[in-house]
Amino acid sequence: MDLFNSEIDETKNLLPEGGIVNYYGRLLSPPEADHYLTYLLTAIPWKPDEAFIFGKHYVTKRKVAWYADIPYEYTYSNITKRALPWTPQLLELKQLVEEKTGEHFNSCLLNLYPTGDEGMAWHSDDEKDLKKHGAIASLSLGAERRFSFRHKQTKETVSLALPHGSLLVMKGTTQTHWLHRLPPTKRVKHARVNLTFRTMID
Ligand SMILES: O=C(O)CCC(=O)C(=O)O
Numbered sequence: 001m002d003l004f005n006s007e008i009d010e011t012k013n014l015l016p017e018g019g020i021v022n023y024y025g026r027l028l029s030p031p032e033a034d035h036y037l038t039y040l041l042t043a044i045p046w047k048p049d050e051a052f053i054f055g056k057h058y059v060t061k062r063k064v065a066w067y068a069d070i071p072y073e074y075t076y077s078n079i080t081k082r083a084l085p086w087t088p089q090l091l092e093l094k095q096l097v098e099e100k101t102g103e104h105f106n107s108c109l110l111n112l113y114p115t116g117d118e119g120m121a122w123h124s125d126d127e128k129d130l131k132k133h134g135a136i137a138s139l140s141l142g143a144e145r146r147f148s149f150r151h152k153q154t155k156e157t158v159s160l161a162l163p164h165g166s167l168l169v170m171k172g173t174t175q176t177h178w179l180h181r182l183p184p185t186k187r188v189k190h191a192r193v194n195l196t197f198r199t200m201i202d
Pocket residue numbers: 109111120125138147180182194196
């Protein structure tokens with residue numbers, strides 16, 4: 001029996017309409033999750049997220065890294081990023097996520113939120129370089145944070161907590177009809193790392 005996930009139905013759609021979000025609970029046991037969190041905090045070449053918007057240079061306290069099967073280039077907010085080659089540990093995590101979800105991914109965006117002061121504003125992951133309606137799998141490590149969805153028309157919201165080692169998948173038309181965000185919170189004083197596994201189109 002899975003002691004972590006006894007109450008969780010991973011086939012349930014958390015959204016009432018317009019997309020599919022499945023929550024798998026803990027993919028990793030707490031010791032496994034600790035192991036990967038320590039690895040990621042120390043071994044990933046974290047860089048602040050940057051943007052040039054109306055000629056002004058913005059640098060976030062949130063840090064990012066990007067890995068993929070091939071050195072894809074990806075431009076947003078006038079900054080071009082080139083994907084790094086997978087590390088063995090990231091490939092282990094990718095394989096676990098793929099086995100659990102039955103999906104396949106060719107890239108991963110990593111986010112590091114040093115404290116609850118950092119979050120991510122409402123957005124959809126609907127860039128044209130991403131496979132349309134492709135699944136996005138989100139693995140969370142470290143500080144537990146709330147994660148929210150908001151329907152673009154009805155403004156209905158759906159929220160859940162994402163604990164250490166947990167897995168969430170967004171698929172179907174979720175990015176077309178819903179926004180999502182990671183709200184900042186004064187209560188959280190330690191770091192969270194999030195890995196979003198994605199499919200880029202060539
Ligand atoms: O940190 C998270 O849980 C979400 C990150 C996210 O939405 C993104 O990278 O597009």
